[in-house]
Amino acid sequence: MKKIIPPAISTDSILVTKYGAKGDSITNCKPAFDRALKWCKEKKGGKIVVPPGIYIMNGPIHLVDNTCIELQKGAKLVFSTHPDHYLPVVPTSWEGTFLYNYSPLIYAYKVNNVSIIGEGIIDGNGKEGFSKWYDQQKPAQQLSRKMNHKGVPVKERIFGKGHYLRPQLIQFYDCKNILIEGITIANSPFWCVHFLQSENITARKVKFDAFNKNNDGFDPEYSRNILIEDIDFNNADDNVAVKAGRDYEGRKTAISSENIIVRNSRFKGLHGLVIGSEMSAGVQNVFVENCTYSGYCKRGIYLKSNPDRGGFIKDIYVNDVQFGNVEDAIFITSFYHGEGKGFETDIRNIFLENLRFKHAGEAGLVIQGYPTQKVRDVYLTNVKIDSCTTALSLSNTQNIVLNDVVIGKEVSTPSSAK
Missing domain, CATH: 2.160.20.10 (Single-stranded right-handed beta-helix, Pectin lyase-like)
Structure with missing residues (x-):
């Protein structure tokens, strides 16, 4: 416990609506989130506040250092079902094998001090989208395992378009100092929250509402110093x-x-x-x-x-x-x-x-x-x-x-x- 310390959350905050996001369940809010994340990067940290509303995301959120996303009560992120919105491929892992694949819907790669907090909902829209790929994944799944066993260089393991490996809803890859608190995680395409080769992680008061294939709650992998507490699980896996x-x-x-x-x-x-x-x-x-x-x-x-x-x-x-x-x-x-x-x-x-x-x-x-x-x-x-x-x-x-x-x-x- 002494080694698990949640990251500090910046008091320098901004409403995502300032960058053009609209919680009207129609407007594509990805450009607004990208601009808000750019602001955080330039400021070397910040908190992006998402007020009540339904925000459509035609593509992933890629977190940056020292950033917090606060989903206020009544706020809901709903992700697109179009696979091309999650390209180009990114470094990730799939069922224990490193490879390049569609971006996780919320993705943090080699970043530190990141938080997702609040009482809002993250809806992966999996039932209407990626989850339908389950019956088509076998060839790519077998290929990934063959590459694993043969030691094929990771840079040559390119999946994405033409393959059917579903992305995770939230993934932290090679990250330190992570906090997930209060949010509800729903309708994931694949695993819900994947802590990959990461450390110093706190997850608390999270609620799950995830009933698609392989909707694990938390998957720590190659990871250490993790506290998972006061969670309401409700997962199909x-x-x-x-x-x-x-x-x-x-x-x-x-x-x-x-x-x-x-x-x-x-x-x-x-x-x-x-x-x-x-x-x-x-x-x-x-x-x-x-x-x-x-x-x-x-x-x-x-x-x-x-x-x-x-x-x-x-x-x-x-x-x-x-x-x-x-x-x-x-x-x-x-x-x-x-x-x-x-x-x-x-x-x-x-x-x-x-x-x-x-x-x-x-x-x-x-x-x-x-x-x-x-x-x-x-x-x-x-x-x-x-x-x-x-x-x-x-x-x-x-x-x-x-x-x-x-x-x-x-x-x-x-x-x-x-």
């Missing part, structure tokens, strides 16, 4: 998915994601806390505490890798967390999708304490190691799962320690013979 690169490239980059705190939040969506599956550079020092649920999650705690990844998942601490009905309560696997070979993941030192689940439709606790790399040193203390179909499924494990664990109805005094 993972709420928090900690990543660290994919396969060969992740192992080569070797920047672990670490020192991540998730606390005082409400989970709702596909999975609550996820680590992986793109985590080849390693994930460590993740702390989840004092969280509950506001709706259904398919899985509560989900750690996943496979033998294509390598790397490690270690020193994970989950404490005082509650879920309602789930499919699987706790699921740890080294064989995600049943595929991969040659690079087993080291999963160890997992501490789960004071967890409560009402019902698991499938399994209570699943741990799947690998024959040549067992999952080891997993400690469960004071864990209660009221009911489930399968209580325990442990394979290729070592030193799984259960203290005060009840799965199903707790057994009291034994009955006596009659």
Whole structure:
């Protein structure tokens, strides 16, 4: 916590409407935002205030150093569905592989001290736009992975037009000192908020309303010193998915994601806390505490890798967390999708304490190691799962320690013979 300090917000502010933006749901406000950002750059910092209204953005917002965007209550940014508005391609990453692709809708590259705050809404308009590309992405997806495995230079990995890789809604790439606070994030084309190779990040009081394919909430990747707190998740995919690169490239980059705190939040969506599956550079020092649920999650705690990844998942601490009905309560696997070979993941030192689940439709606790790399040193203390179909499924494990664990109805005094 001592290393996580939100950036200072400039008191030198300007209304974006001064540069021609109109919240009339008709006018293209991208030129106005570009002019306001130029003003911030010339001033070496500033705050762009967006008053109530619906602002159409025919293209991305590219943040600059020492800049804050404040979306006041009643303000809404709605992004264009036209792919050409997000060209030329920019340096980014897609499912754990560095490449050039369509610009994220809000994009910060190699900038410091940036904030997005307020009570307004950022609407990626994904349902009507990029999300429709999901069924067309496979060839480009496979090509990106082939380039990863073969070590093709990043400058030669040009995607964008003619390919169908959806951009993230918000991405911070190689940035320091980031704050996201108060806003509502909706209708993302792909991942909602991607922290890529960045550090010193605070995200608080954010609300999600994102139901398209792959609408993860927060995806920290190759990133460190992150506080995620007081969040209302409502995502069609993972709420928090900690990543660290994919396969060969992740192992080569070797920047672990670490020192991540998730606390005082409400989970709702596909999975609550996820680590992986793109985590080849390693994930460590993740702390989840004092969280509950506001709706259904398919899985509560989900750690996943496979033998294509390598790397490690270690020193994970989950404490005082509650879920309602789930499919699987706790699921740890080294064989995600049943595929991969040659690079087993080291999963160890997992501490789960004071967890409560009402019902698991499938399994209570699943741990799947690998024959040549067992999952080891997993400690469960004071864990209660009221009911489930399968209580325990442990394979290729070592030193799984259960203290005060009840799965199903707790057994009291034994009955006596009659």
